[in-house]
Amino acid sequence: MKKKYILWTALCSMFALASCESVLDKTDLGAADPDLVSGDSVLANLSLNYIYNQNLPDWGGYTTISGLGSSTYTEESYNQGSSQNKYLEGAIAENDVTDFGTALNATNNYGKIRTINSFISDLQQNPKMDAGAKNRLLAQAYFFRAWRYFELVKLYGGVPLVLTPQNAVGIENREATFLPRNTTSQCVKQISADLDSAAKYLPATWASPAANWGRITKGGALALKGRLLLYAASPQFNPTDVNTKWQASYDANKAAYDALTANGSKLIADYAKIWFTESGNTEAVFVTGYNISVGDQQRRNSGWEASNRPKYSTVSGGGSNLPSWDMVKAYPMKDGKKPGDSKYAYSDLLFFKDRDPRFEKTIAYNGCTWPMSNVPNNRLWTYYAAGKSVENGGVNFSFTGFYCKKALQTSDVAGSTLDQSNTIYSGTDWQEIRFAEVMLNYAESAAGVGKLDEAYTQLINIRKRAGIEAGSDNLYGLKANMSRAEMFKAILDERQVEFAFEGKRFWDLRRWRLLESTLNGSKGTKVQINLKTTGVPADFATSRDGMKLEDVYTNYFTIALTPNALMSRTAINYLPKYYFFAIPTSAIDNNPLLKQNDGWTNGAFNPLE
Template sequence: MKKKYIIYTALCSMLALASCESVLDKTDLGAASPDLIAGDSVLANIALNYVYNQNLPDWGGVTAISGIGGSVYSEESYNQGSSENKYLEGTLTQADVSDFGTALNANNNYGKIRTINSFIFDLGNDKLMDNGAKNRLLAQAYFFRAWRYFELVKLYGGVPLVLTPQDAVGQEARDASFIPRNTTTQCYNRIAADLDTAMKYLPTVWQSPSANWGRVTRGAAAALKGRVLLYAASPQFNPNDVVSKWQTAYDINKQAYDILTASGSKLFADYGKMWFSEITGGVGNSEAVFITGYNTSPGDQQKRNNGWEASTRPKYSTGSGGGSNIPSWDLVKAYPMKDGKKPGASTKYTYSDQLFYKDRDPRFEKTIAYNGSTWPMTNVTNNRLWTYQQYDANAKKYVSVENGGTNGSNTGFYCRKALQTSDVAASTLDASSTIYSGTDWMEIRFAEVLLNLAEAATGVGRLDEAYTQLKVIRARAGIEAGTDGLYGLKANMTRAEMFTAILDERQIEFAFEGKRFWDLRRWKLIEKTLNGTKGTKVVIALKTTGVPSDFAATRDGLKLDDIYTNYFTVTITPNALMTRNAIAWKPEYYYFAIPQAAINNNPLIIQNNTWGGAFDPLQ
């Protein structure tokens, strides 16, 4: 289904409402007056849709303002170019992470929180509306207030908790708006309380699923609370490993699991195709928990396309742009073998860099496109991707065979996750149509709920539960169970080994889903994992001797193992495009600085103690 919510609230849209399939079908810029909304749940829904539009996460799970968290912030892709990445280069300044907001703006975080608070305040004072309808509307607003504050807390630690709309006119109102930062603990408690309210009043399943596809549910609220409290229990916020924090995280993640499974949530059978199942026969994707909908509607007011398809596909297949989110060799090496063992550790499947693609975890083929792989991205069923280099005698250098030697992959690989191919696309995918992708983004999918539960269970010593969830994830992936039924997992792991196994599993399961950077950050592992490297890539080159003269014409019909064994050299090399110094993440980046402009605006704001202030984000 591609006709989804984008949000409309102007009064001129209201007359069209009755004819819409969904209450989340259009876009507009304003919010309806509370006087007009009073007692009318339909009009209140229109105002709520504006809240959805402002707060739904963008594709890839990056932050709304700074855009932190994509593949270039971890070893998934690194920064594939010569432009500076201040986070990884250790050159971040106090002003660079501006999500806190430094000016009055409806589109910064506190501007969005003000809109949510106004909605809650106005609807809370509505004496005419049915209480059931009102509580369901308020519950959705509380969900997004929790989401907005969590996005701030994971960046800075504690922030000022503004829970009512502030007056905007006059010196007295200005003075009253000066609010100090709440402690990080107070912020986590408020986020949890808002999500408790959401869980209390949201349905587990909305009536008319097609019309309400994308609305948050009780399970979504529980899953978000599970993610929030897992952060609170992680080393970034829990350096002393206080077990009670893990227990709190375990309790809510178990509750989220129970709520979602009772309402029909489960892993989608096909890992590679789960992104393309939205609404079928009135039933939504069983794996989707918290989603942002996109569409390909023809009208300007309805069209909302995501940029993932156009930015990620090879440049020659998009007509413009493309070639982003390219996997590094480091990510390629991270995938286990088909038996679940790490490359080199498996006794069943031999690994070699020369045949790196052979006998890997099935998620490898569904996430990474490599030289010689079958990838029907151009509606050619058996299309093969070729990214190797060959020697040009005239130019006296190696050049890529891809796209005539231009616009080729920088690492030899492409990401293929959530990209449409001929076996999932409803229409022909040509260079002009890729910019109109309507594939929905799953910010939280059921797999995360399972792995959040596994991690929290490990925190409280319930390692058997952690094993159970990891095995379910690996079974869906297609990894072999093995004679011990452990799907390649080490038996009798310690607590520390299990934490590591879960992070490794998250790296593979959620590759290019905006999770890896935040996982490394909340576990304070960025220096250990990334510092001192520029990343690596693979250079696959056609040999200059012993290659048939008609190789280019016959390669599609040859066996890939024979091609790699007889005609290619595979060389692992540092990523030469990263011309800067090696990665040098700094410890103070685990809590970013409040921008000085925000401190200048509010004299009660105190800077983090890792940036020269006195505020302790661990309190």
């Protein structure tokens, strides 16, 4: 897969040097001299690329130190282990969510913000640089400052807004850095202002798009503002359903949608191929680039491929993100209706039959065709025979009976070169925001202000791309004349399926204050498909690949549904106070002006203000 990773191509295209690596070897991008940065656009771009590398989210959208957002925190996968998970078990204490950061460290959130603030300050004081070039550099820095603060606010609510570099040397200077928390509404206002500044000066499309693949665009800034204001309007931050917050969200998300569509953004035709187009990908809005380099200097490989393949050996996969039965049941039928409400019959035994096409493109299950390792007709078998999994001889098999195959390369992906020996060098890019999210953010905001026709339009277009049948009413399985509450539920259900295993589900449930009602009291469900003990052909193990899958299940398998035995410690018990985590006690001890969130020990800060 060809790669255009921004740190390297931007440098090479700007600076005719014999070796990109030699410059990066010798230049401390985090501590470049301010005079050099402000006076030289090349070095300014180097410093900006350092900010990109510090702040771009990892595969799966992981941007929090605590690692929240993975499938194990929701019904996508549940906790696939017997060790304690404090979030799931209601055991989080004041010092467990440490993203706030207290140490003088360039890699924690406020350390990264300081780097961004220093970059902004140095450039603003520069009278030499061309105004257009300077504003484009500043705009990208404003975007990442907004990104960092948004990630903090969604965890804690309001945090101290630091917008200039602070000097903590000396007692007086150190005491001057003791800042109280700004209110959540003040933080949202500042983040919005930074994104407005970014959008004002960023291009809709960068010149030389291939060389600048991954750089933030005007549409990317507007899309992040839309996500921010959707959070601000959602019940986590807006429990009294204030209409003006929904209106602000609607205005921002419609603006993002309009700007992106005007510049050619649209859904990729094939849901399975979203991840395998780089420069020119019409669905990609906010992207983290990865490459297939094996060199020390340029290497930035994606871990997604290796972590999700079956765990048959150290080079083939980690068996992560194992879908639960609950996630399998979440998919509608191919007419867009829920199982039981569809014209298509549903049974647990034939769970795979007549489902939403996104099911086949996301979930690998017993007997499915999964062309791994460039074997086009490879079939996956995870059933049990005589009480033992037949998968890999009963060693390192799926504990739920399923695998996640979203964004994994196969022989049907043009240019796929991955086999069992080189999956660790995957270069598949992560799309933190893709156009489908912009559409659904717009739909949800439209529902919030009562524009249900606009919400219908976006939902229908998402389902049309998925391959769901239109139906006689052309509603693609959606209920006609939904109420506002019904539309909200339909959109949340659509997001669960559309963004499965993309790190969105936990945050959606959290912003809608649905963690307890959706998950508490459960351990999740696993499926075990068992080979019958009688009537099975003696050559079944060699003849099964040639049989029709429906017949195989009907004639030779039974299915058993049981609680997720691996999560043996306790049922899920999310607590209401987790909607705003505690500021770490160490941070409060370090800064006497900080107040703790309501609901935690000595809490006096209202994160809803």
